[in-house]
Every structure is written in structure tokens, then in C-alpha cells.
Amino acid sequence: MAQRHLDPPTDPTAGPAPTGDALAGYLRAQATEFLRSLRQHRETGAVSGSEDSVDAARALRRSARRISGTLHTFRPLLDTDWSEAMRPELAWLSGTLAREHAYAARLERLLLALHRLSGSAAFPTPSAGPAPRAQTSPDRGNLTVGAAKAGALLDRQLTLARTRAHSAALQALGSSRFHAVADSVAVLASEVPLTPAAATADPRPFAAAADERLCDAVSALPLVTAGHPYNAEALIHGLSPDTAPHPQDAPWHQVRLLLRLHRYAREALYGEEDTALPERGRELGGARVDVRLRSAGQALNRHRDAAEAAAAASSAARTPRIAPATAYALGVLHADQRHEVEAARFAFQQSWQKEAVGTP
Amino acid sequence: MAQRHLDPPTDPTAGPAPTGDALAGYLRAQATEFLRSLRQHRETGAVSGSEDSVDAARALRRSARRISGTLHTFRPLLDTDWSEAMRPELAWLSGTLAREHAYAARLERLLLALHRLSGSAAFPTPSAGPAPRAQTSPDRGNLTVGAAKAGALLDRQLTLARTRAHSAALQALGSSRFHAVADSVAVLASEVPLTPAAATADPRPFAAAADERLCDAVSALPLVTAGHPYNAEALIHGLSPDTAPHPQDAPWHQVRLLLRLHRYAREALYGEEDTALPERGRELGGARVDVRLRSAGQALNRHRDAAEAAAAASSAARTPRIAPATAYALGVLHADQRHEVEAARFAFQQSWQKEAVGTP
Known part of the structure; x- marks a missing residue:
């Protein structure tokens, strides 16, 4: 099959x-995008959940994943030591940045499901298509006691996890480890460390x-x-x-x-x-x-x-x-x-x- | 569609x-089957769950449903007063007889599901085909505490319901209401009350x-x-x-x-x-x-x-x-x-x- x-x-x-040049161009573009998102993230401040800040973090993760994936797939065309050192750092960064968003999305998914299971007509069923991004948490007015309590419990636990993830992300972005990653990406934005044979390979x-x-x-x-x-x-x-x-x-x-x-x-x-x-x-x-x-x-x-x-x-x-x-x-x-x-x-x-x- | x-x-x-004769033949055959099952049920005694007794009760229900359904579908060809009086009595009888079996089957279904959900390999999944009739209740040795307690609770509740349904069925089979039904079925076995026009309709x-x-x-x-x-x-x-x-x-x-x-x-x-x-x-x-x-x-x-x-x-x-x-x-x-x-x-x-x- x-x-x-x-x-x-x-x-x-x-x-x-x-050729290898296409690859270098792609890596440069992703590195540039990474640096742009980073600047935007700093400018929008670190207010948890502000739309610009969320967008900037998403764009950062997006380019970090692409750089990391490209280094992996095409590693024989790239300076081995450099790319082997960089990949786990990019993975750490995008993992750390992803967590806050993941907890928020998980809570939203679970609360929508609780509403669907309670027969609330106000929220669409996930299986009827992609759920629209709720601007606020759905209210729990028409849930049963059990569903309402389950929603409140999940809200408490996942909001706490999200807050912690937010702090961890802020701490990561201020760390020397992060600055080393950003420096490496800045190098990548100007000069991709291809192997000598890569340009024509x-x-x-x-x-x-x-x-x-x-x-x-x-x-x-x-x-x-x-x-x-x-x-x-x-x-x-x-x-x-x-x-x-x-x-x-x-x-x-x-x-x-x-x-x-x-x-x-x-x-x-x-x-x-x-x-x-x-x-x-x-x-x-x-x-x-x-x-x-x-x-x-x-x-x-x-x-x-x-x-x-x-x-x-x-x-x-x-x-x-x-x-x-x-x-x-x-x-x-x-x-x-x-x-x-x-x-x-x-x-x-x-x-x-x-x-x-x-x-x- | x-x-x-x-x-x-x-x-x-x-x-x-x-013609109406085919119909009369079918009703006579079902009535005869009803009386045969009833005799068998009495002979096997009323031991709850004995295989013969279960089979006899199933056969009784089977013919009661068929007689009732046929009286309903073809009621203009049959003596109206007679068949209108008989149908609710047959429904009462087959409903009463069905309950004991239904509780047993429900418990079996739920215990099988609990085993499947606990990842027990010993029991087939219902969706993989019809579940074989378990001779005994599946053991709960490898269930989690929650699943085992849920199983025990369901076992208690549904076994109690089954026992009550068994007593109710015995009581029903000894009642004058039941004897009146059996008498009507005996009439049906020898002479189906068709309307005068029905034989050639x-x-x-x-x-x-x-x-x-x-x-x-x-x-x-x-x-x-x-x-x-x-x-x-x-x-x-x-x-x-x-x-x-x-x-x-x-x-x-x-x-x-x-x-x-x-x-x-x-x-x-x-x-x-x-x-x-x-x-x-x-x-x-x-x-x-x-x-x-x-x-x-x-x-x-x-x-x-x-x-x-x-x-x-x-x-x-x-x-x-x-x-x-x-x-x-x-x-x-x-x-x-x-x-x-x-x-x-x-x-x-x-x-x-x-x-x-x-x-x-």
C-alpha cells in the first residue's frame, strides 16, 4: 500500500x-528570518500571550525547526562539527519555546471537547473541521457539575504549566546558551559553512x-x-x-x-x-x-x-x-x-x- | 440514498x-413452536442460567415476537378484537422473558470492554468480530484498580438486576396473565382467526x-x-x-x-x-x-x-x-x-x- x-x-x-547553492540560500533565508523574529520578539516585550509576541515566538520556532532539519538532512554537505553542535541547541530552543503554546492549545482543545460532550451548541465539534481559535476561554455555564469541575481542574493545571513554560522560555531567551545559538545563526545568515565540494554537489x-x-x-x-x-x-x-x-x-x-x-x-x-x-x-x-x-x-x-x-x-x-x-x-x-x-x-x-x- | x-x-x-393460507400456516407453526418451547422450559425447570432453560426461554421469545409482529403487519386479515387484545400480552411476555438475558449479556459486554481497555490480550475486541459467548465471567486479575472496581460494581449491579429479572420471569410464567396468553396461543396453533375474506386475499x-x-x-x-x-x-x-x-x-x-x-x-x-x-x-x-x-x-x-x-x-x-x-x-x-x-x-x-x- x-x-x-x-x-x-x-x-x-x-x-x-x-545545487549546494540552493541549500545555502535556504539556510541563509531561514537564519535571517530567525534573527528578524528574535528582534520582533524582543521589541514586543515578553508579555505572555500578547498576539505579536506569540507570532514572533512561532516564527522563531518555525525557522529554528527548518534550520535544524536542513542541517540534519544535508549534513554531509555541511561542516560536520559545526552542524552537529548546533542541532541539539536549536532543538532545545524550539522545544522550550513551543511548550507555552502547547499548553494553551491543549487547554483550549480539552475545554472545547468538554463543551461538545455536554451538548453545548455554542462550540463546534473538532471533527467537523478545524476548530476556530477561541479568543477567550469558553465559559462553562452550561456544563454538568462533573464537566465543569473537570474543566476547572484542567484550567488550573494547564494554566499553571503554561505560566511555568512562559517563565522558562523567558529565562532561556536571556541565557548565555541562547546567545550562543543566536550567534551561530547570525554566522549562518551571512556565511553557510558548506564543505568545499558542496557548492557544486x-x-x-x-x-x-x-x-x-x-x-x-x-x-x-x-x-x-x-x-x-x-x-x-x-x-x-x-x-x-x-x-x-x-x-x-x-x-x-x-x-x-x-x-x-x-x-x-x-x-x-x-x-x-x-x-x-x-x-x-x-x-x-x-x-x-x-x-x-x-x-x-x-x-x-x-x-x-x-x-x-x-x-x-x-x-x-x-x-x-x-x-x-x-x-x-x-x-x-x-x-x-x-x-x-x-x-x-x-x-x-x-x-x-x-x-x-x-x-x- | x-x-x-x-x-x-x-x-x-x-x-x-x-395467500392468507400461507399466513395462517406461519402463525400456526409459530404458535406450535411457542407451545413446544414452553413445555421444554417447564421440563428443564427454572434453574437460572441452565443452558436448556436459556435456550427454551429464547425460543419462547422468538416465537412470541414473530406472532406479535405478524398480527401487527397483517392485522386487516385477522380478527381485529382478538389480535388487538393479544399483541400487548405477547409484548409483555417477551419483554419480561428478555430482561434476564439482556442483563447477563450487558454485563458480559462491559467486562469484555474493560478487559480490552486494560490491554488484556486474553479477550478479543468486539470490533474484531462478534465476541464469543464467555462460559464464565472473565477474571479481573490483570485490571487496574479502577477498572477492577468498576467491573466489580457493574457485576454487583447487573447480577442483582438479572436475579430480579429471573424472579420476575418465573413469577410471570406462573401467573394467570401468562396462562391466558398460552391459551390464546394454543387456539392459534389449531385455528387462526382469519377474516372471511383473508383465505383468498x-x-x-x-x-x-x-x-x-x-x-x-x-x-x-x-x-x-x-x-x-x-x-x-x-x-x-x-x-x-x-x-x-x-x-x-x-x-x-x-x-x-x-x-x-x-x-x-x-x-x-x-x-x-x-x-x-x-x-x-x-x-x-x-x-x-x-x-x-x-x-x-x-x-x-x-x-x-x-x-x-x-x-x-x-x-x-x-x-x-x-x-x-x-x-x-x-x-x-x-x-x-x-x-x-x-x-x-x-x-x-x-x-x-x-x-x-x-x-x-
Whole structure:
């Protein structure tokens, strides 16, 4: 079912083959974007949750991930010591910056789910499409006692975690460790440390190797089961004594990361995707594959978000001295999010299969 | 999507058109079967759960349902006063006899689900196919504390309900009300009270009207939503303050009953289906439709069973002074069974659509 290679039939290159220069240009652009976002983040101040500050942090993470991924995929074309030293630092940075946003998004997801489960018409169901970003926390006026208490408990726990993550991010941005990362990125913005042979080397085999790692990982997924609706797999072990995260989720999370690396490698060689201008010099094949890979990637993001939300609900249920009604609501919520996990796997399987069928 | 008529293209009648005599023969046969089962039930004694006694009670219910359904569908061909008086009595009887079995099956379903949710490999998942009838209650050795306590609570509550239902059934079988029913059935076994015109009348329009009622009810179901996997509809209101049963389930339960009436009407006119001998004088078309209707009916049985199991879990969670871990496990279990409800709707939609597509 899974194809072994993504690139050959869908390679959007109509012009000359990309070289190490394309790669250097991409890294420079991402480094410049990183520095711009950093400046913006400093200017907007560190007010937690201010829209500009959130945007700047997101842009910082975005370029940090792209730099790190590109260094990884094309590492034989780059100064090894330098890029090997830089990658864990970028991972630390984007991980630290991501946490605050993740807790906020998790809380929003769980409160929306509680409203849906309480039959509140005011909030859309996640499965009816992507949930709109709530400007404020949904009110809990029409929840049952158990659901309201569960919502309040999650609110307390995740808001505390978010506040801590915010402090940790501020502390990280003021640390000498961070300044060393920023200095390295500044170097990258002016002079990419390519190996002597890289400028004229063909980088495509490295991108192809990344594709292969992705396809290998996908072919190890239980896609036949995932493609069978209501297979009830995601909730197996839902009451097992092991705490979250579920071991069954790990290969899906891994595919999510490999799919991201695949996407960044394509961006590096063929230019960044620009959904606003789909006609800009891209072939139909490339655009079609982008749409499919994007929906596969979105399914895996949803998979990760739902898995983490389920774990948060189950963790909240272990809070001492909660009322049975609260625990019951958290159990329903946990199972609901594990079904979202299963639904996301089904959605991934559907996207991926379309792709495999679409490219002979 | 739903077709308006089931019969015309799939009518398995290759011989002469059925008459009121066919109907009388069917009713006599069912009445005879009722009396035979009743004798068997008395002979096996009233030991709760003995295999023969369970089989006899099932056979009694089976013929009571068929007699009642046939009286309903073909009531203009039968003595009105007599059949109108008999139907509620048959419904009372089969309802009373069904309860004991239903509680036992519900407990078994819930304990199997708890095992599946605890990651126990010893028990199959319901979605992997029909669960084998467990000879004994599954042990709870490898459940978590919460799941084990939830299992023990459900065991206590449903076993008590089952015991009460058993006593009620025994009491019913000894009552003068029951003896009056048995007397009426004995009359039916020798002389079916047809109207004077019925012997030569065409009973098919009454069967067609039953089909139409079925198709009308199906077309009122939210089949488009149900056919979209993971629509998350069944768990909406999962935490609502209204107690079970869910109002959204009612139209599906209604279709289940109408599908049963449709099946009995076919049996009455064209002979009982015999899955052991599919070649016995049945056309391919008839056999194919039987398989589809059977799978649609099985989906709706599963829908009913899962809905009632979900309600039992949620009702157990309202037991005073239970531990939060117990309540949490019951919440997970409730949501799991509501997802079974959703899965059953999906399965029904798939069977029904196949039928509509298969018969042009």
C-alpha cells in the first residue's frame, strides 16, 4: 500500500537541478528570518500571550525547526562539527519555546471537547473541521457539575504549566546558551559553512534518503488497521496501569517528524511552498503532492495534539481528592481524545493512500 | 440514498403468489413452536442460567415476537378484537422473558470492554468480530484498580438486576396473565382467526406497507453523518445533565423494530430463512438481500446493546461514595460504548447503502 519513493514522479523541478547553492540560500533565508523574529520578539516585550509576541515566538520556532532539519538532512554537505553542535541547541530552543503554546492549545482543545460532550451548541465539534481559535476561554455555564469541575481542574493545571513554560522560555531567551545559538545563526545568515565540494554537489540524493526514511517508517505503521473505521485500537490500554504516553503512539509521532523533514528538504531544494500563490511556477504534480502531504501532516499534528490532550485528562484524573463526578468526566474526555487519535490515524491513512494511488 | 421499496426487485417468490393460507400456516407453526418451547422450559425447570432453560426461554421469545409482529403487519386479515387484545400480552411476555438475558449479556459486554481497555490480550475486541459467548465471567486479575472496581460494581449491579429479572420471569410464567396468553396461543396453533375474506386475499400489500414504514424511518436517519467515519456524534451529550437513554438513539431503535417486522413479514409470506440450507429453493437475489438485511439488523442489535451498556456504565458512575478511580474507569467505559454505538451506525449505513446500490 505504501509506496517506497515519493520524489521521482512528483518532483516539481522543471528547471536546472538544484545545487549546494540552493541549500545555502535556504539556510541563509531561514537564519535571517530567525534573527528578524528574535528582534520582533524582543521589541514586543515578553508579555505572555500578547498576539505579536506569540507570532514572533512561532516564527522563531518555525525557522529554528527548518534550520535544524536542513542541517540534519544535508549534513554531509555541511561542516560536520559545526552542524552537529548546533542541532541539539536549536532543538532545545524550539522545544522550550513551543511548550507555552502547547499548553494553551491543549487547554483550549480539552475545554472545547468538554463543551461538545455536554451538548453545548455554542462550540463546534473538532471533527467537523478545524476548530476556530477561541479568543477567550469558553465559559462553562452550561456544563454538568462533573464537566465543569473537570474543566476547572484542567484550567488550573494547564494554566499553571503554561505560566511555568512562559517563565522558562523567558529565562532561556536571556541565557548565555541562547546567545550562543543566536550567534551561530547570525554566522549562518551571512556565511553557510558548506564543505568545499558542496557548492557544486547534487543535494538531491540526501533529500531522497530522507524520503526513504519517511516511507520506511510509514510502511511500519499499522495502516491496514488504521484504514478500517472504528477499529477501537487507540483506546486499547486506555485503562492500563502504564501511564501515558501510549507506546502505540510513538511510531506515528516518528512519522510526523520524518514527514516534516521531508517537507523542509523539498523547501530547501525547490523553494518554500506558498499556498497563497499556488500558480507561482509550480507544476500541478508538485502542488497536488503538497496538498496531500499537508493533509497527511495535519492528520499527524492532530494525532499528537489529541494524544497529549488525552494524557492530560488522564493525568488530571490522578489528582488526589477529586470528586467521582469530576473523575467520570475526565474518563469520558480521555476516551474522547483517544478516539480523536484513532480518527487522526484514519485520516492519515486516507491521505497517504490517495498519494500512493495517485502516483503510479 | 435510501430506496423507497425493498421488495419488488428482490421478491424471492418464484412460485404462485402467497395467500392468507400461507399466513395462517406461519402463525400456526409459530404458535406450535411457542407451545413446544414452553413445555421444554417447564421440563428443564427454572434453574437460572441452565443452558436448556436459556435456550427454551429464547425460543419462547422468538416465537412470541414473530406472532406479535405478524398480527401487527397483517392485522386487516385477522380478527381485529382478538389480535388487538393479544399483541400487548405477547409484548409483555417477551419483554419480561428478555430482561434476564439482556442483563447477563450487558454485563458480559462491559467486562469484555474493560478487559480490552486494560490491554488484556486474553479477550478479543468486539470490533474484531462478534465476541464469543464467555462460559464464565472473565477474571479481573490483570485490571487496574479502577477498572477492577468498576467491573466489580457493574457485576454487583447487573447480577442483582438479572436475579430480579429471573424472579420476575418465573413469577410471570406462573401467573394467570401468562396462562391466558398460552391459551390464546394454543387456539392459534389449531385455528387462526382469519377474516372471511383473508383465505383468498393477497397479503403482499400489507408486507409492502411494512417495507414502506421501514424505508420511511430509515430515510429519516442521519445516514450521511453516520457514513462519515469518526463523526463523533454518538458521544455528543455524553456528559449532558440528561440521563440515559440518549434521545438521539430513539430513531435507530425504531428502525431496528421495523426491520424486524419486515423480516417476519417476509418469513410469513415466503418461508422461514434457513441459513444452514441457503440453496433450499431460494433464489440468489433473495439470499443476497437476506444477508444484507441480516447484517443491517445485526448492526442495529449492536447499536442497542452498546447504547444500553453505555447507559449502565453511566448509571453505575452515579452510585454514591465510589472511588474517583472507579468513576474514571466508568467514564472511559461509557465513552467506549458510545463509540460502539457510533460504529454500529456506520456499519448499518454501509449495509443499507450496499443494498440501495445493489438493487437498481
